[in-house]
Amino acid sequence: MxxxxxxxxxxxxxxxxxxxxxxxxxxxxxxxxxxxxxxxxxxxxxxxxxxxxxxxxxxxxxxxxxxxxxxxxxxxxxxxxxxxLVPFPEVTANQAQKLFPKAKKLKLPDLERLDYAHMTYLRWIDTATNRLYIVYRHEDRWIGVEGRITSTNKKGFCMFCNRHQELGFFNVKLKGSSPDNFSSVGQYVCMDDEACNHSMTDPSALEKFLLSVGK
Structure with missing residues (x-):
């Protein structure tokens, strides 16, 4: 070649x-x-x-x-x-913060040291708050989704990568028709950020979920 x-x-x-x-x-x-x-x-x-x-x-x-x-x-x-390899687009701290405006003290991973080449989506867990943050690039726009993740201490099939992994229950609040009207949606997903990306062979389930709940 x-x-x-x-x-x-x-x-x-x-x-x-x-x-x-x-x-x-x-x-x-x-x-x-x-x-x-x-x-x-x-x-x-x-x-x-x-x-x-x-x-x-x-x-x-x-x-x-x-x-x-x-x-x-x-x-x-x-x-x-x-x-x-086509790497995942690199994300700046400023871009990440804009995706999660309500997170006043957003704890970011070391964005400059991430392995973007082996990444379908960017995700990290803030262990202090048990919140999972997801960043995804879809048709030239960034999507940010956050929610509470609770370890199940069990293995099963991740909704995103469809591999048998240690699972957590990811619960995302959705905005309703009024400020007080909230609903939520939950999925069982990998607890391990790297394992999920290394197991991903089809991003369609991940993308469908993020587009349905993302901003």
Missing amino acids: HTQTPFIHNHQLNTIKKQANFLLKTLRSVADRNVLDTVRDTAVAKAMEAFDGLTSEQKQLLEQMGRNEEAQEIQNYLDSLEPY
Whole structure:
């Protein structure tokens, strides 16, 4: 590939990793070449399904996954994709504060040290107040959602990433027709900010929720 134009978003990289792990498990457990060839083709096809409008060069890059034989080769391949990642847009403290105007003492993570390349959405928990803050970029506008998160001390499927994780109950208040009229909506989501982003293969459930409750 001649140019390293970023085209892989975090959730797409996670899809590729999922298929690469599937391929690796098969390589370790199956000797039949016909079965292996089928699995290779399936893994590559499923990785490509995460994308729209791939160029021939981008297709070639994804097809390379199916040619690996060893665990180290697969890891080297995944590492080689890093230059093609489209990072989550960096957020400034001023932008974050504007999204949560009611939070007078908003405690922010170290925004300059975040791993934006491996992020579908920005989230952090203020442990002093048990509040989860979410920042998402949708069609050139920022969405900010906050609510109380309560650990369930149980594992289950996160509503956002659909992976089996340690869950918390995220409760978001919605504005009603009058100042005193509040309703709320709740979802079971990951307690671990990083784990959720590293497990995300389809952002549609996250996006649908944030658009329904966000400002």
